[in-house]
Amino acid sequence: MSHYLPWQSSQWQQLSEQLQANRLPHALMLTGIKGIGKLHFAKAFAETTLCTNRQIDGCACGQCRSCLLVAAGSHPDLVTLMPEDDSKVIKIDQIRDFIDTMTLTSQYGGYKVVIIYPADTLNRNAANSLLKTLEEPPGQSLIVLVTDRPSHLPATIRSRCHQLAFHAPIHSEALSWLKNQPESIAQAETLLALASGGPLEALKLAENDVLSIRDSHFTGFREIADGIHEPAKLASDWLKNGIKQPLYWLSTWIMDIIRLKVVQNPPQLNNPDLRTNLQHFAEGLNLTGLYAFQEKITDTLKLADTQCNAQMLLEGLLIEWKRLQKN
Ligand SMILES: [Zn+2]
Missing domain, CATH: 1.20.272.10 (Zinc Finger, Delta Prime; domain 3)
Incomplete structure (x- = not known):
């Protein structure tokens, strides 16, 4: 089960309350610098949105059929769109495919969720096609755009999404999170500085030596x-x-x-x-x-x-x- 990161509790609480009250926007745009866990948050929230046995704290149970399917990467109502193969952009065919899936009834009677990452890699045609869906979103759907360069997206798309800003944690929090990772990290301080304060980016830098x-x-x-x-x-x-x-x-x-x-x-x-x-x-x-x-x-x-x-x-x-x- 994915859990949101320690420095994301206010964003989590806000969305959890909206989900609980059935007032979730159809489209979210998660913004903030690279490597602070926006995609991690998007995945954790998608899991909780699809969970059929949500916990009191608003988190997914990690055990229901839906959670198990999410963990296995095979939940039919969760789609993640990223540039495919060697492409640097998300293409219109990918958007069309997901629109087709979105218009079908959800397999588990709940939400249908799509995560688009990095959303600023949507090419022009793909962005236009997405815009139509954002204007007339199908039933219980949640479209989550994740980007560290929101200004690279058309204003028309930005204005149709509920924007949620994320920030890097304070230095000591980032450092203690890094030091608590299962793989011990040498020179965490330097890596964090190179990552401009983004702990997940620092972790990636460590993994890539x-x-x-x-x-x-x-x-x-x-x-x-x-x-x-x-x-x-x-x-x-x-x-x-x-x-x-x-x-x-x-x-x-x-x-x-x-x-x-x-x-x-x-x-x-x-x-x-x-x-x-x-x-x-x-x-x-x-x-x-x-x-x-x-x-x-x-x-x-x-x-x-x-x-x-x-x-x-x-x-x-x-x-x-x-x-x-x-x-
Ligand atoms: Zn569950």
């Missing part, structure tokens, strides 16, 4: 500055996993260096464990150059999805990073 990837990137970054690594060679090494990851790391380091440069003791860094190294860079570099470099990284990120030559883009940035040391 992101810190050791970052560390190996950082070694290259330092070696370019020290003149013991060639930009062309490093760019080609980094590109083995695509261009976005190295750009992301570059961006977090430069942002941190800028923070260290402008504030004596910045309370928040994306890479708190690299503070000493980054401080060293902050002392040697000038602010104008750093800002200009950060802007170049942002520009390059915009080009990353185009047909531009990735090797040339990244190499250009690394040459610029090397040049910056001499100013």
